[in-house]
Amino acid sequence: MDAALKHSAAEGGQEIRFTLNGQAVTVSVDPLDRLSDALRYALGRSGTKVGCNAGDCGACTVLVDGEQICACLMACGQVEGRQVTTVEGLIGDPDGERLQRAFLDHGAAQCGICTPGMLMAATSLLKRAAAPTKQEVQDALGGVLCRCTGYQKIVEAVCAAAEAPSADTPPTDPDVGCAVGARFAKTDGLAKVTGAELYGADTAPEGALWLRVVRAPHARASFTLGDLDAVVAKTPGLERILTAADIPGSKAFGVYPHIKDQPVLAEGLVRYRGEAVLALVGSRAAVWSLAEEDLPIAWDPEEAVTDFCAEGQPLVQEGRADNVLARGFVNKGAAEAALAASALTSEISTATPFIEHAYIEPEAGYAERKGDTLEVWVTTQAPYMDRDETAAILGLDKEKVRIIPSACGGGFGGKLDLSLHPLVGLAAWLTERPVRCEYTRPESMASSTKRHASRVTARAGCDADGKLTALVFDGDFDTGAYASWGPTVADRVPVHCSGPYKVPNVLARSVGRFTNAPPAGAFRGFGVPQSALAHEALLDDLAEQLGMDPLEFRYANVLRVGDATATGQVLTASAGLADCLEALRPTWKDWRAAAEAFNGADGRRRRGAGIGCVWYGCGNTSMSNPSTMSVALNREGRLTLYNGAVDIGQGSNTIMAQIAADALGLPVQEMRVVMGDTALTADAGKTSASRQTFISGKAAELAGRDLRAQILRLANAGEDARLVLTDGKLSVRDGGEVRRIDLAALPEDARGDVLCGSGTFDPPTSPLDENGQGDPYATYGFAAQIAEVEVDLDLGTVKVLRMAAAHDVGRAVNPTLVEGQIHGGIAQGLGLALMEEYLPGRTENLHDYLIPTFGDMPEIECILVEDPEPLGPYGAKGVGEHSLIATAPAIFGGVYQATGARLTRTPATPDRVRAALREAQVV
Numbered sequence: 012m013d014a015a016l017k018h019s020a021a022e023g024g025q026e027i028r029f030t031l032n033g034q035a036v037t038v039s040v041d042p043l044d045r046l047s048d049a050l051r052y053a054l055g056r057s058g059t060k061v062g063c064n065a066g067d068c069g070a071c072t073v074l075v076d077g078e079q080i081c082a083c084l085m086a087c088g089q090v091e092g093r094q095v096t097t098v099e100g101l102i103g104d105p106d107g108e109r110l111q112r113a114f115l116d117h118g119a120a121q122c123g124i125c126t127p128g129m130l131m132a133a134t135s136l137l138k139r140a141a142a143p144t145k146q147e148v149q150d151a152l153g154g155v156l157c158r159c160t161g162y163q164k165i166v167e168a169v170c171a172a173a174e175a176p177s178a179d180t181p182p183t184d185p186d187v188g189c190a191v192g193a194r195f196a197k198t199d200g201l202a203k204v205t206g207a208e209l210y211g212a213d214t215a216p217e218g219a220l221w222l223r224v225v226r227a228p229h230a231r232a233s234f235t236l237g238d239l240d241a242v243v244a245k246t247p248g249l250e251r252i253l254t255a256a257d258i259p260g261s262k263a264f265g266v267y268p269h270i271k272d273q274p275v276l277a278e279g280l281v282r283y284r285g286e287a288v289l290a291l292v293g294s295r296a297a298v299w300s301l302a303e304e305d306l307p308i309a310w311d312p313e314e315a316v317t318d319f320c321a322e323g324q325p326l327v328q329e330g331r332a333d334n335v336l337a338r339g340f341v342n343k344g345a346a347e348a349a350l351a352a353s354a355l356t357s358e359i360s361t362a363t364p365f366i367e368h369a370y371i372e373p374e375a376g377y378a379e380r381k382g383d384t385l386e387v388w389v390t391t392q393a394p395y396m397d398r399d400e401t402a403a404i405l406g407l408d409k410e411k412v413r414i415i416p417s418a419c420g421g422g423f424g425g426k427l428d429l430s431l432h433p434l435v436g437l438a439a440w441l442t443e444r445p446v447r448c449e450y451t452r453p454e455s456m457a458s459s460t461k462r463h464a465s466r467v468t469a470r471a472g473c474d475a476d477g478k479l480t481a482l483v484f485d486g487d488f489d490t491g492a493y494a495s496w497g498p499t500v501a502d503r504v505p506v507h508c509s510g511p512y513k514v515p516n517v518l519a520r521s522v523g524r525f526t527n528a529p530p531a532g533a534f535r536g537f538g539v540p541q542s543a544l545a546h547e548a549l550l551d552d553l554a555e556q557l558g559m560d561p562l563e564f565r566y567a568n569v570l571r572v573g574d575a576t577a578t579g580q581v582l583t584a585s586a587g588l589a590d591c592l593e594a595l596r597p598t599w600k601d602w603r604a605a606a607e608a609f610n611g612a613d614g615r616r617r618r619g620a621g622i623g624c625v626w627y628g629c630g631n632t633s634m635s636n637p638s639t640m641s642v643a644l645n646r647e648g649r650l651t652l653y654n655g656a657v658d659i660g661q662g663s664n665t666i667m668a669q670i671a672a673d674a675l676g677l678p679v680q681e682m683r684v685v686m687g688d689t690a691l692t693a694d695a696g697k698t699s700a701s702r703q704t705f706i707s708g709k710a711a712e713l714a715g716r717d718l719r720a721q722i723l724r725l726a727n728a729g730e731d732a733r734l735v736l737t738d739g740k741l742s743v744r745d746g747g748e749v750r751r752i753d754l755a756a757l758p759e760d761a762r763g764d765v766l767c768g769s770g771t772f773d774p775p776t777s778p779l780d781e782n783g784q785g786d787p788y789a790t791y792g793f794a795a796q797i798a799e800v801e802v803d804l805d806l807g808t809v810k811v812l813r814m815a816a817a818h819d820v821g822r823a824v825n826p827t828l829v830e831g832q833i834h835g836g837i838a839q840g841l842g843l844a845l846m847e848e849y850l851p852g853r854t855e856n857l858h859d860y861l862i863p864t865f866g867d868m869p870e871i872e873c874i875l876v877e878d879p880e881p882l883g884p885y886g887a888k889g890v891g892e893h894s895l896i897a898t899a900p901a902i903f904g905g906v907y908q909a910t911g912a913r914l915t916r917t918p919a920t921p922d923r924v925r926a927a928l929r930e931a932q933v934v
């Protein structure tokens with residue numbers, strides 16, 4: 012039992028007795044306390060997760076007398092005398108363990124935060140249905156949300172667990188030297204399926220204080236603070252209230268060295284609803300005992316700036332003329348003239364709203380002062396950036412701050428920015444006691460970054476033979492109140508907005524403007540999903556004008572090796588989009604023909620198939636973004652990968668181990684992974700921009716090769732020698748000879764290792780000139796996706812029936828994990844297309860903000876195309892963001908074939924679909 016969590020339980024209360032995982036337990040709590048709190052805090056069973064505390068996410072699903080319930084909605088008093096089963100109770104139960112094994116083998120757990128809830132719902136199902144159908148699985152697990160997997164592998168895992176073990180169980184133990192390319196189960200998967208994995212909220216030191224952030228209720232307001240000391244004095248258990256005046260170092264932060272514009276705690280002025288104003292520090296009961304009106308904050312609200320395209324708005328930040336944060340620009344050839352001379356042209360305007368990451372794990376963690384250093388345990392995607400920023404805010408040398416990433420329950424870009432880190436850090440530093448914090452779901456959604464809202468206008472042309480001639484693109488992006496990753500979006504969009512096509516003349520402009528909304532930051536694609544809606548619609552329209560099939564029109568125009576991109580970069584390798592289209596062509600023809608046949612028979616429901624293509628540069632845009640990894644052996648023969656790349660569910664812990672193991676020549680099963688701890692690992696950069704497989708993976712390969720070379724030198728062995736690690740003893744077999752390496756005789760380094768190989772990789776890029784010309788990325792991933800949809804003309808609903816996705820990933824280091832990325836990206840792309848819209852103050856929970864559920868997801872066929880990238884590890888490149896970008900265009904293309912209505916605004920809710928149908932005179 013976790014002593015720290017036990018310690019945090021409310022003292023006193025009423026004794027409640029029940030059976031937990033077969034054992035009688037007694038807790039002393041308020042009978043009205045949530046069962047989830049009792050399990051986590053009074054009983055230390057942190058395997059039961061909390062994503063919303065409102066019955067919306069299902070992460071807290073447990074069994075009470077065999078029936079699945081949300082533990083956050085059940086009062087603890089209701090389980091008196093009853094049987095409660097949590098994920099920890101599956102251990103030792105053959106059925107439960109078979110289910111856990113199936114989740115591992117099928118890659119059904121990505122970040123794993125939903126996994127305990129999924130497993131419990133599945134357990135309940137399998138108790139009453141020995142061989143459930145896929146539909147029955149979807150129905151039974153339908154109350155649990157997953158933001159990572161797209162659900163397909165979860166359904167497959169549950170169905171597999173219901174069957175007898177079969178011969179086609181995915182292999183999990185590849186031979187030495189063959190880890191790359193194997194469907195290896197996640198190295199950290201076991202902890203995720205047993206509930207042992209510790210996320211940000213799952214642990215804290217004994218005696219930790221709690222911190223609660225008080226946030227702005229207005230989007231734009233000035234404020235004054237009254238006597239806060241008086242509040243502390245009259246509130247038992249409240250230790251102190253932190254304000255901006257308590258911050259010893261930088262009072263603002265930001266991801267760029269030259270833009271530190273977001274206050275840690277606001278000073279007299281707030282620029283968005285949800286901005287941090289005060290931090291209450293004390294016992295859990297004390298910090299939550301205060302209502303907002305108990306705090307002496309005098310607000311003076313002003314009219315908020317909400318329209319990022321309107322002229323003459325008040326300034327959101329002083330000194331930012333026209334509220335402009337950043338602009339991007341690419342100019343190649345003479346686009347306007349080429350458009351005027353084109354045989355055919357097309358024009359489109361699109362609009363997208365803010366979109367919420369909706370990771371199931373809200374922000375959480377703790378900080379602890381240890382002498383003159385600060386340790387921060389936190390859910391994050393960017394430990395080294397966190398370290399540097401937190402140190403600057405506290406006025407400490409960065410070496411005095413250690414970030415220890417917890418398991419990350421989903422990020423998607425939203426955990427690249429600081430959240431609670433500086434606040435718990437400051438509180439721990441000042442009080443000299445550990446301090447923990449857990450954001451509530453509404454707080455997480457109100458305060459965290461969003462996908463930029465956008466408005467795009469674009470024009471494209473082609474010649475009479477169907478060759479693209481020109482594109483002119485203008486994109487406006489709402490960057491919210493603070494910069495966050497806005498400049499990155501402004502830079503990425505013009506580079507990518509002509510799509511994965513050979514366009515000889517491109518004029519592209521982007522601008523990010525401030526409004527009084529939550530900061531828009533990084534979210535899987537950095538503006539490219541928004542711009543892809545426009546370029547794919549233009550391609551569809553030009554193809555139709557020409558009388559060409561949409562896939563064939565794309566095939567005639569896709570970038571191939573030897574072609575120049577919009578920035579003038581000539582692709583020299585690994586451009587496999589044509590292969591992707593060839594792979595999809597037979598299915599595409601079938602679906603298009605099937606849709607036509609269906610539409611001939613049924614008047615009120617129509618079907619169509621659409622296509623979307625994507626390219627996406629792996630890594631930061633035109634700047635150095637190195638990664639360093641190391642692999643080491645200690646005297647006992649323990650092999651450790653020191654991996655600074657945070658695994659946010661995508662599986663980087665696993666694939667880094669696979670790559671390093673093969674490069675070294677030892678079994679991947681021997682590899683222990685230390686992830687992201689800034690005191691133990693080197694800086695591998697942030698987990699974003701689809702860079703970890705390509706960049707950190709290459710660093711892991713180099714590290715493995717370096718360690719191998721050291722071992723071979725010690726053994727005086729040749730390149731082809733075989734390493735053997737048995738019972739902690741390392742030997743080298745070279746031809747007929749076996750040479751033993753005496754690890755115990757070697758000197759230890761600071762980490763206790765005796766041999767350490769390291770590798771650093773920084774992909775070659777070049778700056779963009781004043782016309783946006785240059786080589787912004789070392790490599791690009793490519794993909795094409797097709798969607799079959801059904802539109803109900805009366806209801807305006809769009810149902811995605813099937814999808815097929817062909818992705819050129821260079822090399823699939825772990826095909827199961829690559830498929831998982833594709834499934835999950837498609838789920839988020841489907842959400843973007845059809846249901847997701849973040850409205851400050853209105854959709855700040857998982858009830859009003861809709862994300863795809865089991866029932867929304869179609870069956871997805873993945874086709875992995877491997878056109879090797881010479882710079883990548885074993886030919887691999889990224890896939891994380893590519894998987895989302897093509898989905899919405901494919902769905903909208905399907906709606907067009909089905910109805911003739913061109914959708915231009917997301918989400919395509921039924922009212923908007925009906926409006927488009929009316930405009931197209933379909934209804």
Ligand code: FES
Pocket residue numbers: 060061062063064065066067068069070071072081082083084
């Ligand atoms: S935490 Fe209980 S349903 Fe979300």
Ligand code: FES
Pocket residue numbers: 119120121122123124125126156157158159160371420421660
């Ligand atoms: S694996 Fe389901 S939410 Fe991450």
